[in-house]
Every structure is written in C-alpha cells, then in structure tokens.
Amino acid sequence: MRILHVFSAEFFAGSVAYALQLAQAYSAQGHGVWLVSDTDQLPTPATQLKAPISNRRYGQRLRNSQLIRQLVRRERIEVVHAHSRAASWVSYLALRGLQVPLVSTVHGRQHLHASTSLFDIYGDKVIAICRNLQEHLAAEVKMAPSKIVGIPNGINFNAARGEELKRELLVDTTLFLRLAFIGRFNGGKGERAAGLLQQVFPQLLREFPQLRVALVGGELEHLPEEGKTALARLQAEFGERLEVVGFSTDIPGWLARTTLVIGAGRVAIEALGAGRAVLALGEATYEGLVTSESFAAAAASNFGDISARQSGSSGVDFEVILADTRAYLRAPQPVTAELQQQVRAHYNSATVAARVLETYESARMRKAVPNFIPVLMYHKIPDAPPATKHQIFVTKKNFEKHLAYFRKRKLTPITFAxxxxxxxxxxxxxxxxxxPIILTFDDGYADNYTNLLPLMQQYGYRGVIYLLGDFNVCYNKWDVAADPTEPRAELMNLPQKQAFVAAGWEIGAHTMSHPKLTTLPLAEATSEIERSKTELERVLQTPVVSFAYPYGALNDSLKQAVCAAGFALGVATDSGGMHLEDDRLQVFRVNMFPNESPSSLFKKTSPWYRKYYRWKRGR
Incomplete structure (x- = not known):
C-alpha cells in the first residue's frame, strides 16, 4: 500500500512519535510511505516533505492542500493518514473529488467549532486512542459511531533495554529515591506541573531527605508564572535535589533511574511497560496509582489526559496527590508482572500497526465499494422439506432457482477471503x-455435499461454509438436545469437508460445538472461538479468516474475543452495520427461508435492503 502521513511537528509530541512508529513499521513491511510535516529532518526511512502544517492561516492551508494533492496524484497514494486537526483540515481539502480515503487519528478532545459539524474533515475512518475519546467523538462531536475505531498509541517495548535498565535502577536507588514529573510544561500539563511545584513537591522534599525530584520535558519556558516562581523557590531551598532536565531524548534512561513517575498518556504507558510505578495525572483527571485493578479505567482516559464529557471544572485535589505520593514513597512496591503484561499487550506496537493497517484497508474498501453487499445465510439444502420446526432449509429445487436468479441479475458471488x-x-x-454477493452456509450438513456443492459448481460459484472445529460432532446435536422431537440431521464427514476446500470454497469457523456463546462464561466462550479456528486450520490445511456466531448471539466481549483469536471478520444474523466496513466483527447477514419468491430475492439482494430492514425492524 502507498501511505501518506500528514502531521504537525512544530515540537516532538506523542502524535509525532506515533506517526514515525507507524511509518517505520510499514516501511519495514515493504509499503511505500511518505511524510508531510513541519520538518523534513525526522528520524525515519520514509520519504519526507516539509510544509508548515501547523500554520493555520487560510492562505497557507490552501498551499499545503495543493502540495498534498499534487503528491497524492504523483505518487499514486492509496490512503492519507492525518495526525492532528490542522493535518485533517488540509488533507480533507486536498482529497476533495478524489477516490483516496482519509483516516485521522484523534489524540485529544476536539474543540466544538461550528466547522466541526459543517465539514467532515476527519475523513472516512477516525482512530480514537482511548475509550473516553470514542465517547466524546460520538456524543459531543456527533460523529457517526460506525466510523470511529478505538486503537491506542503503540509503544515499542524493548525487552533487552528493559533488563539493562533494571540493572541501572538497582545501583541508582540504593542511594536515593527519585520522583519524576515527565511531560510538557505548557497548556494543561503546565498547570498540573505548577500545582505540583506549589503544593506537592515542597512537602515531599522536606519530608524525605533522600528524595530527588526531576522535571523532564519540553516547553519549560511556557510554565505558568506561579509555577516558575515556585520552581525558583525550590531550587534555592533544595539545590541539586530538584533536577530541571527539560527536553530529553533519553526517557528510558530517566525511567530507569526513577522510583515513581507522575505523568499521563505516552509517558505513563512507557513507564508502566518499563516496570516503573505511575501516578496518572493528566490534563483532565487524576487517576491515582495505576494497578492491575485500575488499569482499564486509567487507560480509558489515557491516564488522565482525556475526559469523555465536557466538564465545567478541570481541577484536581493536590492534597490527594500528596497523600498518594507520600504513601508510595514510604513503601515503594514494584509494578506487578500482571500489570506490566497488561500494558505491553494493550499497547504493543506491532499489534497497533496491524490494526491501523486494517483501518486503512477498511477505509479504502468503504470508499471504493460504497453500497451494502448482500451476505445471504443458508443452512440445509435437502431434496425435500424435512419434518422440522426450524425454517433453516431451502430445498435443492428452490436453491437452484436462487442460483438462476443470481445469474439473471448478474450478481457475482465472492467470498470474504x-x-x-x-x-x-x-x-x-x-x-x-x-x-457482489456473498453466499454463506452454516453448520456443514451432509446435503451441502450432495446437493449444494454440485449446484454451485454447475454455476461456477463459490461460497463460505461455516464448520464446527470438533470433527467428532456428526449431527445437529444442539437441536436434538433442545428438542428431542427434532429430527437428526447428519453433518459432513472429513472427506466431504475437504471437497469444499479443493473446490476453492472459504472455510469459516462456527465454534467447536455450536453453543449459544452469550450463555457461557467468557473464558469458555473464548476457548470455543479460538479452538475452532486452530482445529479447522490444522485439519483442513486452509486459512480461516471469518467466524459465524451460532444463533447470531454476540456481545462486545465476544467480538473482542473473535478479533483476538485472529479472525478478520465475524458474521452475525439480522444485526450489524449498514455496510460491511461499519463493523467487520458484526457483519449483517440476510436470513434465507424455504419459500423465497422472485420478489423477496430481489429485495434481499438489493443494495438498499439493509436500510429497509432497519427502517422496518428498528435494528
């Protein structure tokens, strides 16, 4: 893929580090990567162009847009990724009328300008770095939830460097404790630093003679005046025990020499990943000492930087911060292995880069294929109607009529693969x-081999068949268990399933044993999901990229488990987005019944059907 990153880089903020990390990852994978920012001297293998993106004067914005548009056309750019509001604005203007998608990463709360609602400047997909930001964009910015993707900032946790830092720490902290405030000293962060300098650091330095306090970060000259005054007093009273470091390129080194970090955002993530304890204090809130139990809540606010809703007050209680800091310094405790693992898994740079790349692909397909793609759901294809209460069959004769109809209307069956x-x-x-149309078949009944496969081959069609991972399940035992009067329906044997692989069909997973996942403990449901993919790939020797939720029963936790198991898509039943790319883990499927008519087939295969279904059913 040919990717262009656009961002403001008047100073080296977390958004710049994020963009460079993605550029590094995609360049290493062989993608073409270009950067347009305020400087062309960044440490990156990508091609760099200099433009004053942070300059918001209208004339300069137009010139920046013209430069980006020319670059997009000349280099055949396939996706543009903007990393700031200013970058989104100029990219939005540059791409008007082009079939190139725009993806924006939003790193903080957005000002609610009139232009925010008048112009959709953030593009086709918007990456929010934490849960509070997702809520803010949907509830306050009024952004369509279907275009918002939650992906955190990625961090490259270097294990080898971590061991080296631990050795440094053992030597250093035998002599003294160090408390470090790491972050910017302007704006909201500067206000927090000023509060610490006035209300927290003086008491701690007097109470703990072995304590040093380090101030690490840029923009020190923009510290509020009351902060500068407090800083001068502390320097006069405590001398070298107050370490004014300023901007540093050696944050890992400072983390290694620090007992307790006060910070938010990327600083907190890097510190926890390196095994340093963190008091999460950001521009929005104070989250306190981060533990395994409080990690999820702290991560939701990006460790204090982002509130979900606008608040009239952004104040924090510095007495509470003082008490928490004092308690920790009296009895320092190492970061637990559980917490460190949580942080490293959630913010793993390789995982984040892969998810961002999927977002590019999604935006690209949403732009290129704007209409709803019908995904039809079939089960049994028997010779004659079975004696069943469940209307999950279409007879061989009627199914052939379906195929003839698809051909007549020039519908082209494809697979999710x-x-x-x-x-x-x-x-x-x-x-x-x-x-396009996607034909899916659940459970793997024996009549799929005897009736379905020959008919599909006759028409030159392929589909997606969802099989159980337990190859010892040989009939619809879930139906019979629920109702002993339900007739037994045989499933395919192994050679018959292999025939679908040989015919070029996509094999999807349908759990191990067909349970209703929402009724199971999450760990058991997750095992059903993960093992089904593993077993199908092992036995049938074919990639399994999509998953079908039995009975269409799902929730957010199950969708996360499907994603974590390595599935690219999850297909539902009568629920999901208006477009496949609205939610790849809850793809809307259309139920097919025994007596479909030409008019119902027309309706169910039309691009407007999903909107009609929501209007009629409310979901």
Missing part, C-alpha cells in the same frame, strides 16, 4: 465485481 484480498491490494480494485 476474496474481499480481503481486494482490501489488502492483493487483487486490483478495478476487478472488484460491480454487483
């Missing part, structure tokens, strides 16, 4: 069918 190849650029978008 095909779709992903177009999204990843492995197949050219110019060859994406004008009228």
């Amino acid at each position: 095909d779709y992903l190849k177009f999204a990843k650029g492995e197949l050219p978008l110019e060859k994406f069918p004008a009228r």
Whole structure:
C-alpha cells in the first residue's frame, strides 16, 4: 500500500512519535510511505516533505492542500493518514473529488467549532486512542459511531533495554529515591506541573531527605508564572535535589533511574511497560496509582489526559496527590508482572500497526465499494422439506432457482477471503465485481455435499461454509438436545469437508460445538472461538479468516474475543452495520427461508435492503 502521513511537528509530541512508529513499521513491511510535516529532518526511512502544517492561516492551508494533492496524484497514494486537526483540515481539502480515503487519528478532545459539524474533515475512518475519546467523538462531536475505531498509541517495548535498565535502577536507588514529573510544561500539563511545584513537591522534599525530584520535558519556558516562581523557590531551598532536565531524548534512561513517575498518556504507558510505578495525572483527571485493578479505567482516559464529557471544572485535589505520593514513597512496591503484561499487550506496537493497517484497508474498501453487499445465510439444502420446526432449509429445487436468479441479475458471488484480498491490494480494485454477493452456509450438513456443492459448481460459484472445529460432532446435536422431537440431521464427514476446500470454497469457523456463546462464561466462550479456528486450520490445511456466531448471539466481549483469536471478520444474523466496513466483527447477514419468491430475492439482494430492514425492524 502507498501511505501518506500528514502531521504537525512544530515540537516532538506523542502524535509525532506515533506517526514515525507507524511509518517505520510499514516501511519495514515493504509499503511505500511518505511524510508531510513541519520538518523534513525526522528520524525515519520514509520519504519526507516539509510544509508548515501547523500554520493555520487560510492562505497557507490552501498551499499545503495543493502540495498534498499534487503528491497524492504523483505518487499514486492509496490512503492519507492525518495526525492532528490542522493535518485533517488540509488533507480533507486536498482529497476533495478524489477516490483516496482519509483516516485521522484523534489524540485529544476536539474543540466544538461550528466547522466541526459543517465539514467532515476527519475523513472516512477516525482512530480514537482511548475509550473516553470514542465517547466524546460520538456524543459531543456527533460523529457517526460506525466510523470511529478505538486503537491506542503503540509503544515499542524493548525487552533487552528493559533488563539493562533494571540493572541501572538497582545501583541508582540504593542511594536515593527519585520522583519524576515527565511531560510538557505548557497548556494543561503546565498547570498540573505548577500545582505540583506549589503544593506537592515542597512537602515531599522536606519530608524525605533522600528524595530527588526531576522535571523532564519540553516547553519549560511556557510554565505558568506561579509555577516558575515556585520552581525558583525550590531550587534555592533544595539545590541539586530538584533536577530541571527539560527536553530529553533519553526517557528510558530517566525511567530507569526513577522510583515513581507522575505523568499521563505516552509517558505513563512507557513507564508502566518499563516496570516503573505511575501516578496518572493528566490534563483532565487524576487517576491515582495505576494497578492491575485500575488499569482499564486509567487507560480509558489515557491516564488522565482525556475526559469523555465536557466538564465545567478541570481541577484536581493536590492534597490527594500528596497523600498518594507520600504513601508510595514510604513503601515503594514494584509494578506487578500482571500489570506490566497488561500494558505491553494493550499497547504493543506491532499489534497497533496491524490494526491501523486494517483501518486503512477498511477505509479504502468503504470508499471504493460504497453500497451494502448482500451476505445471504443458508443452512440445509435437502431434496425435500424435512419434518422440522426450524425454517433453516431451502430445498435443492428452490436453491437452484436462487442460483438462476443470481445469474439473471448478474450478481457475482465472492467470498470474504476474496474481499480481503481486494482490501489488502492483493487483487486490483478495478476487478472488484460491480454487483457482489456473498453466499454463506452454516453448520456443514451432509446435503451441502450432495446437493449444494454440485449446484454451485454447475454455476461456477463459490461460497463460505461455516464448520464446527470438533470433527467428532456428526449431527445437529444442539437441536436434538433442545428438542428431542427434532429430527437428526447428519453433518459432513472429513472427506466431504475437504471437497469444499479443493473446490476453492472459504472455510469459516462456527465454534467447536455450536453453543449459544452469550450463555457461557467468557473464558469458555473464548476457548470455543479460538479452538475452532486452530482445529479447522490444522485439519483442513486452509486459512480461516471469518467466524459465524451460532444463533447470531454476540456481545462486545465476544467480538473482542473473535478479533483476538485472529479472525478478520465475524458474521452475525439480522444485526450489524449498514455496510460491511461499519463493523467487520458484526457483519449483517440476510436470513434465507424455504419459500423465497422472485420478489423477496430481489429485495434481499438489493443494495438498499439493509436500510429497509432497519427502517422496518428498528435494528
């Protein structure tokens, strides 16, 4: 993929580090990467162009937009990623009328300007770095929730350097304790630093003779005046015990020599990942000492930097901060292995880069294929109607009528695996069918082999068949267990399943044993999901990229488990987004019944059907 990053870089903020990290990862993977920012001297293998992106004068914005537009056309850029509001503005203008998607990462709360609601400057997909920011964008900025993707900032945790830092720490802290405030000293962060200098640090320095306090970060000259006054008093009273470091490129080194860090955002993440205790204090809130139990709540606010809703007061109680700091310094406790693992897993740079790349692919497909793609859900294809209460069959004769109808209307069946190849650029978008349709079949009944497969081959079609990971399940035992009067329906044997692989079908996972996942403990449901993918890939020797929720039963935790198991897509039943790319983990499928008519087939395969269904059913 050919990727352009646009960002403000008048100073080296966390957003700049984030953009450079992505550029490094994608360059290493062989993607083409370009950067446009305020400087062309950044440490990156990507091609750099200099433009004053942070200059918000209208004339300069237009010139920046013209430069980006020319670059996009000349280098055949496939996606533009903006990393600040100013970058989103100029990128939005540059891409008007082009079929190139814009993705924006939002690192903080957005000012609620009139232009925010008048112009959709953030583009096709918006990455929010924490849960509070997702809520803010949806509730206050009024952004469509379907375009918001929650992906945290990624951190490259270097294990080898970590061991070296631990050795440094053992030597250093035998002599004294060090408390470090790490962050910017302007804006909201500067106000917090000023409060600490006035109300917290003096008492601690007097109470703990072995304590040193380090101030690490840029923009010290913009510290509020009351902070500068307090700083001068502390320097006069405590001398070298107050270490005014300023901007530093050696944050890992300072973390190694620090007992307790006060900070937010990227600073807190890096500190916890390095095993340093953190009091999370940001521009929005004070989250306190981060522990395994408080990690999720602290991460939701980006460790104090971002509130979900606008608040009339941004004040914090510095007496509480003083008490918490005093308590920790009296009995320092190492960061637990559990917490360190939580942090490293959540903010792993490779995982984050992969998810951002998926967001590019999603935005690209949403732009190239704007209409709803019908995904039809079938089960049994018997010779004659079975004696069942469940209307989950279409007879062989009627199913052939469906196929004839699809051909007549020039619908082109594809698989989810095909779709992903177009999204990843492995197949050219110019060859994406004008009228795609995805035919899916759940459970793997024996009549799928005897009736379905020959008919599909006759028409030259392929589909997606969702199988159980437990190959010892040989009939619909879940139906029979629920109702002993339900007739037994045989499932395919192994050679029959292998015939679908040989015919080029996509094999999807449908759990190990077909339970209703929402009724199981999460750990048990997760095992059903993970093992089904592992077993199907092992036995059938084919990639498994999509998952079907039995009974269509799902929730957010199950969707997260499906994603964590390595599935690219999760398909639902009668629920999901208006477009496949609204939520890849809850793809809307259309139920197919025994007596579909030409008019119902027309309706269910039309691009407007999803909107009609929501209007009629309210979901």
